Amino acid sequence: MSSSNSTTGTGTGRRIVVLGAGYAGLTAAKGAARHRSVTLVAPEERLLHRIRQHETAAGRGRDWPAIEELARGRRIRHHRARAVDLDLAGHKVALDDGTTLGYDTLVYALGSRTAWHDVPGAVEHAHPVEHADDVRRLIREADRPGTLAVVGGGATGIELATELAEAHPAWRVRIVSAGQVGGIYSPKGRAHIRRVLDRLGVDVHEDATVTEVTPDGLRTTAGPITADLTVWAASMEPHPLAARAGLAVDDRGRALVDDHLRSVSHPDVHVVGDAAAVTVPGIGTLRMGCATALPRGQYVGKLLDGRTTEPFSFRYVVHCLSLGRRDGLLQLVHPDDSMKPTVLTGAAGRLAKAAIVGVVFSSLK
Structure with missing residues (x-):
């Protein structure tokens, strides 16, 4: 198994790895990569535009842009692979292509998948x-x-x-x-x-x-x-890797985060999108979906780029x-x-x- 542990930060020594190129992951990566280098890990070549999947199913969809095209102008390296394991203590991500990436800051944005609820057949x-x-x-x-x-x-x-x-x-x-x-x-x-x-x-x-x-x-x-x-x-359920790796999660498997969207158990891991259980005062725990994923990704991108230090806020x-x-x-x-x-x-x-x-x-x- 090969290992990549080179520093990718811009004079900060901070290696930023983003897992997932959905709405939350892609916006977080683009925001953070304004002044830093980011490794974006996702197996897809093109954007999966989930809020338009009904059009695709009906034969009315079209090919969406390549992720590399959307990342143009940012210091983003798109590593086309799937994360299969996290070593939270060692700050490493194992990928299905045999690569291991080291990180100083991890953005976990693996989102959600169909929940079958153990229905036979x-x-x-x-x-x-x-x-x-x-x-x-x-x-x-x-x-x-x-x-x-x-x-x-x-x-x-x-x-x-x-x-x-x-x-x-x-x-x-x-x-x-x-x-x-x-x-x-x-x-x-x-x-x-x-x-x-x-x-x-x-x-x-x-x-x-x-x-x-x-x-x-x-x-x-x-x-x-x-x-x-x-x-x-x-219905949908969060990707199981967070719970399997040892991030603190709620009863649905969503990672528990603080008001800066950092894991409450591993603060060097930010969690965005459907993978996170985000509770906003006066609003409650946010539902899954694009409406909440995109703002969370944008917020973490700004946070990692140093453009905000304020807690995350949101209103429907x-x-x-x-x-x-x-x-x-x-x-x-x-x-x-x-x-x-x-x-x-x-x-x-x-x-x-x-x-x-x-x-x-x-x-x-």
């Missing part, structure tokens, strides 16, 4: 939302239009179901939720989501917890649901949903993420969502 017969390219291919290669079930009644599941139903009207699309579809939104927001699902011909199965996935559909607490293709968008403003290409929902929220009654729907909601996605993408350039 789910891994074998369902396709996680991260594999949107596979969903697109399977639809394209199918002998004939069939029935497609989207498991998950949250934002990801709703965006997938509406996008797929609109793009492939010959397919029968179903959305299956353990609770109410769009249950977190205000009554006005939920009503609009339901109208769009009805307009697009999506079958809605609520209060139907999936107990098994089979080759021909689902078994649920509300009865069987047939499906030729099942896409799993039920909106939730936004794509509901196909012609419709959308912008749900205003209080700073603690509780719902306000005000929503924008239809073309206005769609344009607002598109503008927010555009801001996210621009911030990564």
Whole structure:
């Protein structure tokens, strides 16, 4: 196993390694690399634009920029490999290409992945939302239009179901939720989501917890649901490496951090994105997602670059949903993420969502 222990800092002797090139990791690396050298570890060649995976699944996505292109103008070395082990005492990261990287400061941004919840047959017969390219291919290669079930009644599941139903009207699309579809939104927001699902011909199965996935559909607490293709968008869980390596974590496996997003057990490790359990006074523990990942990555980038010493702060403003290409929902929220009654729907909601996605993408350039 080779070892890389050279100093990469700019006259500081500080080696900064960032694990993960999602929204949080990439923005942290770019922020820190304004005046320092950073090693960014991620196996992907291109940005995984997760908030647009529903478009990819429907065949409407496109190739996103290469990570090296997004890192242009910064002192970032993109090491295309996957982190497999952390030696927190020795300040080393083992990679799947046999390399070991030494660090003085580590930014852990490995994010989240599909949570299967030990549902029998789910891994074998369902396709996680991260594999949107596979969903697109399977639809394209199918002998004939069939029935497609989207498991998950949250934002990801709703965006997938509406996008797929609109793009492939010959397919029968179903959305299956353990609770109410769009249950977190205000009554006005939920009503609009339901109208769009009805307009697009999506079958809605609520209060139907999936107990098994089979080759021909689902078994649920509300009865069987047939499906030729099942896409799993039920929930996400943090990458397990943090807990396995010995970082202090909460009961969900998210790393516990202080008000500067440093691990409470290993302060030379900053944790950002879905991997971190961040509690903001007066707001609570932040939810997973782009809306919280991007600001956390930006904050740590500024912190490591010396452009801030203030504690991390955050306030929620909106939730936004794509509901196909012609419709959308912008749900205003209080700073603690509780719902306000005000929503924008239809073309206005769609344009607002598109503008927010555009801001996210621009911030990564």
